[in-house]
Amino acid sequence: MCVLDSHILTFENLSPYVASERCPDAAPSLLDGDAQTPVSTCTDQIPGRSAALTDHSIGRWLPERLSSGTSPPTLCSHNMLPLRLFFLGTLLGTTVTLASTLPFQNLGLNVVGFADEPRDWLVLDRKGTTLDRTVKHEGAFSLKLKAVSSGQLAGISWNAKPWRGQTVVLSGWFKSRQSQATFLFETCPTESCPGDGHTPLSGTHDWTNFSLTLQIPQTAEMLAVGIRVSSGTLWLDDLSLTANGQPIAEAPPFMGPDATELAWLKDNSQPLRTETAAPDQSSADDTDLAPLGAVVGHARLIGLGEGTHGTHEFFTLKQRMVQYLVKRQGIRVFALEANAALADTVNAYIQGGPGKPESLLAGTVWHTEEMLNLLKWMRLYNKTTQNKLILTGFDLGFNSNLSELNVIQELVATVEPTYLSKVQDLLTSMSRDYYYTYAPINANKTANYQADRTMAETILLHFEHQKALYQHMLSVEQYQLLLRYVTRVWQFTGMPLYGPYTYRDRMMARNLEAIAHQYPGKKIVVWAHDVHVGRFPGRMGELLTQDLGAQYAVIGTMFGSGRYTAGPGIGQPLVEGNLAPPMYLGSIEQAFSQVGAPFFLDLRTTRSLPAAWLNREQDMRVTIGTSVAPFDVVRGNLAHLFDAVAFVPFSTSSKLLK
Known part of the structure; x- marks a missing residue:
């Protein structure tokens, strides 16, 4: 047995950041390159807000304004985190519930996620990280990491609280060929991650048993495991954990609903139409949207989410939902995930003002034929009523050209x-x-x-x-x-x-509260991404729920597979036709796809059998925003995140305006 020195181990580049409760507005440090030194440690308190600004602050989420001479809260993070992996960590890591057994983490590396990849592992570069059916220690697969241009990185993380104060040992097997690699096994405590140790490995080895030992402090929030390969090839297999010498049981993977559960899903899902909404809603058939009205009820704010910003079916379906809510629920205020000045310009158009609508949303994800149809309908509707529709924005902006x-x-x-x-x-x-x-x-x-x-x-x-x-x-x-x-x-x-x-979401929640004060008594539709409107930890939807309770209702949208519009990278122009492969067995989307058609599902009915499988944490893909991210998966409780969900089996790209 090869025992690696691991008194303090660094989970560089992968561990999810867990914000300190004493530093609620702290943010990760995202440095260029492979920096190996922390930027700073977390301060104990946020500088005080200027007293003169008290009356201008609405909502309890407005972070403290920084008076002259003060400095911002320092950063509770250690090393460079790839932005995509940090984003997943903030969603996935913080939604793991406290349990006496380990939630399924695929330690045995025998459960397949996306094609030839280990389910539930975060992978940095898919070109060189695969499940290997040929070279393996035991079971069906091993994890093969072959350094390509930028090296390989893969890992998992979970809640550390059940094992605080205990000695946890990670054991497993590795094989390497001319490899330079680093084993990573670390706790992330309340205030900062250690960032001062790792376990290197080099050379060529046949299958070798290893173990890494950690004493879990009482402040630990997360446990993280990973492997980074900078050159050569390494295989990893048969991982296991013990706590104080006793095996840690890993929960079995969810492999989809059984026959009874699937039958319940098919019986309770309400068919939806996703065709382009009619210009004149008075002549449109909206009977398929009646379940939406039941979910919304008397809510003051209604979140309409979208699993991507570039799915044609989401846009057309949500336009029909907006028209239904205007007609049946008296909605008059439409709040868009856009900055205020942009939204005000669009609002002037729908109030009958001049301007070419094709150019109003240029440079945003909303610059599509589908959104143009919605704006034209809103303008047309306003010509028929004195109680006009109002469009406003609650986002902060996307670049310094505000x-x-x-x-x-x-x-x-x-x-x-x-x-x-x-x-x-x-x-x-x-x-x-x-x-x-x-x-x-x-x-x-x-x-x-x-x-x-x-x-x-x-x-x-x-x-x-x-x-x-x-x-x-x-x-x-x-x-x-x-x-x-x-x-x-x-x-x-x-x-x-x-x-x-979380900072941006706090500000958006504050802005929505301000909009609600601006339009007293009016119901408000909130049009934004699932990640914002859903009740993800620390995000806008959770904050609104904490303050508004049942006055906030939220509907998410999801899809099985297909094409969508997004930029190939952060800040890059949008393009149509990006591919999202089918989700894997055991995911929410794979189960929903078995219904075979678009549907609406009221998740308030999933508290007991045979629907309880929807009321516990499952894998789902809700992270495609302005840039491509078809393999980014989070684990969450769908019935907690949303009151209802609209699902389309196949996504086609939204149509960009030229």
Whole structure:
């Protein structure tokens, strides 16, 4: 037996980040390259908010504003995390429930996920990481990692709480050929990950038994296992765990519903039509959407999610849902996952204003024929009623070219020309410092980003202090618009400091609360990605549920396989035709695909047999956003995440406007 020295092991590049409860707005450090030193450690508290801003803050999720001379919360992360893997970690890692047995992790490497890949393992590069049917120690497969251009990385993680205070040993078998590799076995505690040890392996070895030992501290949140191969080839097989010398039982994999459960699904799923919605809703048949009305009930906010931002069927189905909710539920406010100034421009069009609708959403995921049809319908509907539809936006923006800044300059030039240079300084600085929603955090620019944030806060404070002057020169509506736009700019300056995930969702939840205050008594449709509207830990849907309870209803959308529109990488232009292969046996989508047609399922009815399998954690694909991610899978409780789900077996690409 080969025992590897593992007193402190580093799960570099893969372990999910677990935010400290004492640092709720902390974000991962995403450095360029393979940096091996932490950026910082987590501070114990967030700097205090300026007292003058108290009345302007709505909702308990507004992070503390940073006064001049303070610094942002430091980063609770260790090493560079690939952005995609961090995103999955924040969803997958934090949704694992506390259990006395280990949730299924595929330690034996004998359960197949996507073609020739181990189910439930996160894989960095699919070109060189596969299940090997020929070279194996025992069972059906081994995990083969062959370094290609950038090396190989694969791993898993789970909740560490059941094993706090115990000695956990990971054992297994490896075989290598001219390999340089690192075994990774680590705990991620409450405040930071250690980041100061790893277990290297080099050379050529026949099948060799190994063990790695960890003393699990009382602060541990996650346990993470992985293997990184920088050159050569390595095989891994037959992993197992013990705690204080006793075997840790691994739960069996869910391999899909049995015959009785599948029969229940088919009997309770309501058929849906996904054809393009009729321009005149009064003549359309919407009887298939009656179950939607039952789920929505008396909810004030209705989240309509989408598993991708580029599925034709999602757009057409959601347009029909919006038309149904307008007709049957009296919905009048439509909140879009878009920044405020962009949404206000679109709203001017649907109110009957001038402009070419084809150009209104250029540069966004909404620049599609399907969304254009929805906008034209909203404009047409508004011509028939005095109780008009309103479109608004609750997102922060996607790059530093914020259209809010242009409007702010126009209003300031009217009221206070001498202050215009302050706004222009912020615009110049933000244009110089790279901003993009999903860009990695660049610790080398922290001072620049903090300076931008301080400038934005100073400008907002100035407008609040000069309320009398601005309300004298502007209408009440214009002054409120000015405050709202500067607030959104200030929110956006936090993206490169706190990251694009829980921080962004907190801000969007706060903005939706502000919209609800702006339109008292009106029901609001919230159009966004499943990850935002769903009750994922720390995300917008969970925060809204905590505050609104049954006043927030959420419908997710999912698909089995097909094509979709997205960018090939972060920040790259959208293209049609990206392929998403069928989900594997044991996933929610594979089970749903057996129904054979689009359907709507009320998940509030899944608390008892034979539907209870939908009320426990399962694998699902809900992470395709603006860029391709067809293999990214999270594990979650579907009946907790959504009140209902609409499913289409096949996705086709949304049609981009030229």
